[in-house]
Amino acid sequence: MTEVSLTRLNNVASHKLIGGGVRNVNVSLQYYDRQLAASLPNFAYFHIYGLQRHLGDLKAGMSSEDSSLKPSYEVPKWITADLLDVGEDMISSWENVYCEDPDNPDRDPPGYIGYRNVLRDAHREYKALFEAQEEMRSSGRFLSSIVTAMPKMPFTTSLRISDRPNRIQEKDAYFLDRDYYASMRALMLAPHTWSDAAVLYTRPDFDPPGELLHKLPVAIHEAGTVLRQITIQCSTPWSYETLRMSLSERSSLVASVQSLDAFSLLVDGINGRNGWILPINEGAPGLVFDLLSSFMSTSSLSKLTIAFPEFGLRPSCLFEVLNRTPDAQPRTVRLKGAAFYLRELQKYLDHFDLPCELILEVPDLIVGSWVDLAECLHNHPMVSTVILSSWGGDLENPEKRTQWISDEEKRLNDYLQKRTHVNPFINNEA
Incomplete structure (x- = not known):
């Protein structure tokens, strides 16, 4: 939509x-969520959870070929322990957004503000996509x-x-591409399946x-x-x-x-x-x-x-x-x-x-x-x-x-x- x-x-x-x-015509009924669009802290929380889960899958896949937690796809060779540390830093930086704690260049480690800006920019675009979706649905367009x-x-x-x-x-892959900012942004702007509503919130604000x-x-x-x-x-x-x-x-x-x-x-x-x-x-x-x-x-x-x-x-x-x-x-x-x-x-x-x-x-x-x-x-x-x-x-x-x-x-x-x-x-x- x-x-x-x-x-x-x-x-x-x-x-x-x-x-x-x-x-044949394939009509996709994926959607953008009202609460994620309305609240940057909610958007941050959703991706903190998502990236934590993704890093866990990558670690399992790197540590053991037989792990039941390893991703269903092949982990790219260029994903290293250093890159996983970058992911952990991103999560730490986004926690400040979730807590609505403003940026502080004197306090924040190098790169943290940049990681938050990736999240903020994606949220602005997500909000615009949600508004367009609602207009198309309500108008019948x-x-x-x-x-x-x-x-x-x-x-x-x-x-x-x-x-x-x-x-x-x-693949739920924040680090799918070597240029991980591109795949991260693509995932943040991707619409949701119907079942995603059940894991977003106890009472998702979307039908x-x-x-x-x-x-x-x-x-x-x-x-x-x-x-x-x-x-x-x-x-x-x-x-x-x-x-x-x-x-x-x-x-x-x-x-x-x-x-x-x-x-x-x-x-x-x-x-x-x-x-x-x-x-x-x-x-x-x-x-x-x-x-x-x-x-x-x-x-x-x-x-x-x-x-x-x-x-x-x-x-x-x-x-x-x-x-x-x-x-x-x-x-x-x-x-x-x-x-x-x-x-x-x-x-x-x-x-x-x-x-x-x-x-x-x-x-x-x-x-x-x-x-x-x-x-x-x-x-x-x-x-x-x-x-x-x-x-x-x-x-x-x-x-x-x-x-x-x-x-x-x-x-x-x-x-x-x-x-x-x-x-x-x-x-x-x-």
Whole structure:
């Protein structure tokens, strides 16, 4: 949600040759935080914490190749103990900003005032970016700019909505570049993902623009663009309330997706973190599944992918939603993190009267036996199933759960794919 990104989109859309080659548009819903923009001490505290964490990762990576704390990226060779000392000096200098202690050239060690000025300059720019963001959101210009641009790109039929970080944020690397002032400034001016709100403050002063998850497809459809593919890939929002739709908004969303061929809701997080764990007491499941069922309310859907974090769903709630959308009979269904009762799965499979490929990734069978599950999937005349998981029913004792070895997973899938007629669970019981 930046002025630069909207300008780039408009330039691409206005160029007949380049715009004609665009097939998909990625809308990033990262944001700038109100409290960080409003308060230099808050901004200083956030980066004191961030740099401390980064230095700890670098030290772990330099001291041991096997450390669990080492960064996921390769630590540059030019990062030395002396550079880490510079980082510690930066933190010490910023602590004065956090405490609102004014500069004192007679007291401050060499370089401290310069380090603080880097922080102050970045904060001024961050504040300007936040103000521009708020203007774009309140005026509707962010939404209208995207809606206006897409019809100019006649072959654009795919929309991706995400809050995924860029390269700088992914590595959280204040010292990513040899010219570390450049990477430090880039990181300080980078927007945040939705899940960042949960670690910024106890009560962050920002509502992730979740309403755009349903408003964008509707506005794009009303402007004349037919969407064939939609992917939503956002980390957990601070509040799911922004996903709430009125009856008219829901009807508009359903109307806008009647030509949809593929839909993906990828909310399992990054590396197992920041996925959508739905708190039941806040009504989150109802809001999320109302949104999901709206996107699935079309008979044109041929590919459906839903990914939640493992144990992120209460038992059977996903299949409750799937069973409420009988018109959707995709040719490919991929479900990750689904916890279910066997009877709910059987009810869903009964909808299919045309061939379908079903992929169950880390499924969690709550009620029912793995013997019956395997037989149900093997015997279905229209559904071809693959299970991708590192654990499940014990082949020796299917009532117990265990860690699978690759050979056990293969034996199960050979049975599900009808390459053998020997149920591995029954065979081991005999």
